[in-house]
Amino acid sequence: MEISQGDPDVAALRIQKILGIECLLASSREAENLTELLLREGAVPLGSEEDAVHIAVAASQGMNYLLTWNFKHINNAEKKASIATVVESCGFACPQLCSPEELGGNSNG
Secondary structure, eight states: OGGGOSOHHHHHHHHHHHTTOOOOOOOOHHHHHHHHHHHHTTSSOTTOHHHHHHHHHHHHTTOSEEEOOOTTTTSSHHHHHHHHHHHHHTTOOOOEEEOHHHHTOOTTO
């Protein structure tokens, strides 16, 4: 699981934050097609396929928000516009791409 990668202490904190959150989303043909398009159009760089999958599944399932601490390939000003353009070109609404803290979550638990 991507959330467990990186610094073990920080990963443990991330995992603690998501305990009890049930995963209800699944991939679909639409999500797979959108993933491919996000990568092909450069909205998400090659080598970051998991990031493209996260965006595509959230968009194709009609999620309002995609919470992420990924500021490199998802939640940054330069990428958000190009991601939204690609997502919307497929007829989906782009979820709001933001960190839990930006949504108003309490980072202290």
